[in-house]
Amino acid sequence: MSVTEAVFLTLLFLGIAALLTGVVLTRVHWRPDLPPYGRGTRVLHMTFHPQAYVTDAPLRAIRALNLTGASLLAGAVIVVLYEILRVTFAR
Numbered sequence: 001m002s003v004t005e006a007v008f009l010t011l012l013f014l015g016i017a018a019l020l021t022g023v024v025l026t027r028v029h030w031r032p033d034l035p036p037y038g039r040g041t042r043v044l045h046m047t048f049h050p051q052a053y054v055t056d057a058p059l060r061a062i063r064a065l066n067l068t069g070a071s072l073l074a075g076a077v078i079v080v081l082y083e084i085l086r087v088t089f090a091r
Contacts, residue, residue: 008079015072022047022065029054029062 026046027037031053046053050062 004079004083008076008083011072011076011079015069015076018065018069018072019047020069022050022062022069025058025062025065026050026054029058031055 023043023046030037034053041053047066050066051059054062
């Protein structure tokens with residue numbers, strides 16, 4: 001396994017883990033005045049606007065996890081783009 005592959009897999013798995021932890025925290029601290037999490041819940045809206053779904057206590061942690069996860073996934077995409085450019089323009 002090359003270093004590029006290791007970096008990509010590390011960023012990918014850590015990003016997924018951070019986003020998944022944010023979703024789990026959101027579901028654990030769901031506001032009691034809202035209907036329970038179900039098929040009608042929009043996951044992207046819940047990820048980008050957790051304040052509409054959770055109590056105030058873990059909101060800062062959820063936002064940090066969501067931002068960290070999105071940043072790590074963006075880093076994984078950048079690694080893929082770097083590898084595509086490296087292979088395309090290799091001489």
